[in-house]
Amino acid sequence: METVLASVCRQVSLPVREASEIAAARRAANELAKDHGLDETACGRVALVVMEAATNIVKHAGQGEMLLRRVTAGGVPGVEVIALDAGPGMADLAGSARDGTSTAGSYGVGLGAMQRVADEIDIYTYPGKGTAIWMTVWQRTPPPASWQIGAACVALPGETACGDSWGVCTEPGSFVVLVADGLGHGPVAAEAAEAATAALVARPALPPGALMQDVQAALRSTRGAAVAIAAIDATTETGRFAGIGNIAASVIEDGQRRQLVSHNGIVGSNMRKVQEMPLAWSERALLLLHSDGLGTRWSLDAYPGLESCHAGLIAAVLYRDFARRRDDVTVLVVRAQQGGAS
Structure with missing residues (x-):
């Protein structure tokens, strides 16, 4: 069973509003990749895709945000890069990806360079709805994954500790997921949320109801949390949920x-x-959980084509457009692997 925890791969949020912040994002990405064990070549690729994405944000949208996260798959380290803006979007994505195509008077190599350098990339753009780019750069090719895990987990602006946390434990035909929102903000809320994910790691095979009892015991010495747990068995196309x-x-x-x-x-x-509560599941389904740091008036129907995108892109777009910005926020999406982004 492979486990992914927010506390181990916490996202770094970087504003991108001017040229100086492009360089800052590039340096931060290089340091994060180096600290995660990527070699010089892979670190350079991470820095390059971040620089190209941040440059595109400033040139075409004026401002935006980068989310960086350490990832590991089958023991292989990598870095996930998400670039978000609320600019005009692209009416012709394929045309914009061709080298030499630019609407900002530049050389027009940014998007094409990202597609060549990143190991995985998925893009969502729509006229009037901005652009979101999800990418990964790996030290080497990781083993195939059965599940896509997409997350945006960002602390309240001004806080260094995030009071939300999440964890996913996966096997080829099943997964169990937990999202926790510690009461309040800051380190004390983070302590409660991370105690919840630790309970998941300790006994992930428990049904959600029994696992919730373990979480209850683990959180008695903390300020407490809101918690949701779901377990999916793709072989029987069923699941269970407790919240x-x-x-x-x-x-x-x-x-x-x-x-x-x-x-x-x-x-x-x-x-x-x-x-x-029981739930039905199929290979086309996706599970989406979020804390109350995300507004509730979202609908994927407002984003044509987004439902078929990578789980990380879905989480990122909802975070960009519906985060309340006055609370910690988590959006977590899990779905069956769709053959991989290209």
């Missing part, structure tokens, strides 16, 4: 959104009896 507090959860398939019901309470404090 306490205001973590929103949905299963989305072919444009239809089925919301999963959480119950009132605080895990670690006044949690009442946990109720599991």
Whole structure:
């Protein structure tokens, strides 16, 4: 079983508004890659895609944001790069990716360079809805993955510790996921949220209801948290869900959104009896969970084609457009591997 934890691969959020911040983003990316064990060549590739993406943001949108995250797959280290802007978007993505094509008076090699240098890339752009680019650069080719995991987990502006956390444990035919939102903000909230994900790691095979009881015990010495847990078995096309507090959860398939019901309470404090609910699953479905740092009035219907994109791109677009910016925020998306971005 492979485990991915927010606390181990915390995202770095970097504003991109002017030329000096392009250089700062490039340096931050290079340092993050180096600290994660990537060699000089791979670090250079990470720095290059970040520089090209940040340059495009400044030239075409005026301002935006970069999210950087350490990732590991099958023991292979890598860096995930997400570039977000709310600019005019691209009406002709294929044309914009050709070298020499530019609408800003530049040489027009940025998008094409990113596609050549990144190991994986997926792009969502739509006229009037900005552009989002998801990329990974690996030290070497990782083994094939059964599941796509996409996340945006960002602290309240001004805080160094994020009071949200998440964890995913995967096997080829199944996965279990937990999202926790510690009460309040800062280090004390982070302590509660990370205690919840530690309980997941300790016994990931438990059903969601039983695992929630473990989380309750683990959080008794903390201020508590809102927690949601889902377990999916793709071989039987079924799943189970348990939620306490205001973590929103949905299963989305072919444009239809089925919301999963959480119950009132605080895990670690006044949690009442946990109720599991069954859910149906298919290879086309995606599971989406988010903390209350994300507004609830989102719909993938407003983004033609986004549902078919990589899980990381879906999480990033919703974060960009619906984060409240006055709270920690987490958006987590898990879906079956769709053959990989190119």
